[in-house]
Amino acid sequence: MEARVQWLSDLTFVATSGSGHQVVMDGNQGKHAASPMEMVLMAAGSCASVDVVSILEKARQDVRGVEVKLTAERADATPAVFTKMNLHFIVTGTEVSEKHVERAVSLSAEKYCSVSIMLGSSVEVTHSFEVISA
Template sequence: MQANVKWVEGDTFIGLSNSGHNVVFDAGSDSAAPSPMEMVLMSAGCCSSVDVVSILKKAKQSFSDVQVKLTAERAESAPRVFTKINLHFVVTGNDVSEKHLARAVQLSAEKYCSVALMLDKTVEITHSHEVVQEQVK
């Protein structure tokens, strides 16, 4: 895997992935785009969400929405690394099994999510989840 990051101006950079996709980063106070640390946090959430969705589909669960709410704490001084991350999954659907969701989150955390497993070497990562019954329209 390869990538390229190019400085644009100020604290703004554009990353180009090997697959040809551009991503804007902003490391300053301008907030023109997510910071590199925000991207790492969102990457952990996306990676784990891919696993959870795949596992729930294989378990034939009827769901219409999957969200992961990420919270993180960082060290007070430089380097301001993550010290804690929680991934809270909220799955909306029709009779989604709590047991299946718990298993999907566990498998992602322990076996499949390469981003979170890599971060887990130095960050305390926790997971939680909830099922929201879909409202009948």
């Protein structure tokens, strides 16, 4: 896997993935774009969401929507790394089984989501969920 990050101006950078996709990041506390730490947080949510949706689809659950709300705490000192992170999944659908959602979230957390599992070696990562009828 490869990527490239180029400085644009001020503390704004453009990152290009090996597959050719681009994203702008801002080291100036997110003034012009997402900050690198916000990108890490969003990456954890994206990675876990892919797992949860895939697992629920394979379980033939009638899922209409999946949202993950992420919260994180950072250290007060430099480097201001994440110390805690919670991924809260909101799954909307028709007759979606809470057992299936719990299993999907658990499998993502423990086996599949490489981003949150990688972060888990230094960050207290927790997961929660709720199911809403469509």
